[in-house]
Amino acid sequence: MTIQIRKLDSSSDDFQTALRAVLAFEASEDEAIERSVAGILAEVKLRGDTAVLEYTQRFDHLEVNAMSALELPQAELEAALEGLAPKRRAALEAAAARVRAYHEKQKIECGTHSWQYTEADGTMLGQKVTPLDRVGIYVPGGKAAYPSSVLMNAIPARVAGVREIIMVVPTPNGVKNELVLAAALIAGVDRVFTIGGAQAVAALAFGTATIPAVDKIVGPGNAYVAAAKRRVFGTVGIDMIAGPSEILVMCDGTTDPRWVAMDLFSQAEHDELAQSILLCPDAAFIASVEAAINDLIDSMPRQEVIRTSLQNRGALIKVRDMEEACAIVNEIAPEHLEISALEPHPLMQKIRHAGAIFLGRFSSESLGDYCAGPNHVLPTSRTARFSSPLGVYDFIKRSSLIEVSAEGAQTLGEIAVELAYGEGLQAHARSAEFRMK
Secondary structure (H helix, E strand, C coil), rough: CCCCCCECCCCCCCCCCCCCCCCCCCCCCCHHHHHHHHHHHHHHHCCHHHHHHHHHHHCCCCCCCHHHHHHECCHHHHHHHHHHCHHHHHHHHHHHHHHHHHHHHHHCCCCCEEEEECCCCEEEEEEEEEEEEEEEEECCCCCCCCHHHHHHHHHHHHCCCCCEEEEECHHHHHHCCHHHHHHHHHHCEEEEEECCCHHHHHHHHHHCCCCCCCCEEEECCHHHHHHHHHHHCCCCCEEECCCCCCCEEECCCCCCCHHHHHHHHHHHHCCCCCCEEECCCCHHHHHHHHHHHHHHHHHHHCCHHHHHHHHHHCEECCCCHHHHHHHHHHHHHCCEEEECCCHHHHCCCCCCCEEEEECCCCCCHHHHHHCCCCCCCCCCCCCCCCCCCHHHHHHEEEEEECCCCCHHHHHHHHHHHHHHHCCHHHHHHHHHHCCCC
16 A cells, blocks of 8 residues: 655745644643643652552552562673673674763763863852762663663763662563663663653652652653653753654755665654654655655555554655755754765754754664664754753753952952842842952
């Protein structure tokens, strides 16, 4: 059955209207989910371990009677790693090494060190950078298992210097994924609890007798997890509320159309709400990609998900030229951008808004998901206009340093006094005046 994917032309009078229709996505806040999550959070906050245990028995069908049974011993993580097939273990370790190397470089280059300077009168000003004490990582379980998410969330935290990393992962009916457990060991996770859902987020945010409260919660989850993270923000930090996966391929028509079709599939297979878009100035190439899509679809195990995603939220867009394509990219601000062109670097200079940018025909988005090195936790739903990929900088905080000399107290005091009286805050002014000669 042919996939009916939308085709747009930027030269059409109604292009902007049609593009907005393609991009339209409202993250529906289901009232039933919100009510359920609010109740779960309140119960865990009030009853702690008892509530977590009850919800885990109810939702994950685990017959356990003590919280101690939900924490995995280090020996089980070690056994999971030892039990992996040699080739798979080598791949996991190689991916972890690349992710670690990238984030160690990021730590050096991205202002993650303390600094200070001294003015002529002896006043010292600066910034103290401190890693977070404890971070919670949510890892999806059940239908899907994502060892790559373990690496991408835990390794930058460890590189940043976070003291303790606690991972939660649901194990419905007691089914554990050995690759996820092995990834936790390799990434340096300190404690692993087999709990999930809103109750896991609540336990991390508020703390229980068994699970210590964390300072920040990161990692993807279902609608219940997203709703819970949204509600506990402020009590703890969170990374982001992620929307459906997105890929935008900007191609000059020189790449194998089958490669492009499969790259579009790579996001469409995540779920029916994922978005895959192609921008190209060559109408014949777009037709070739569409033909490749229909030629390859029947070979995909997740073809029904891909079909629904491409038909409902996908688009093949003809543009006037690659420069216009860059302008449209900046309007869309995609999570993943592939610049599949002979000369990608000049085009990259024109891009302002994208979560991750893949340069050249050999840079498939899938390599970024697993092992290239940069983080695959990226801003979605146009938030790349103001947000960044998860990184070392998400696991540190900054404190300002101010040490005013006796001489500095005179000059700064004069300024502060004038402004404080102007704001009607006399105690502020007098506090400065007491230190002036």
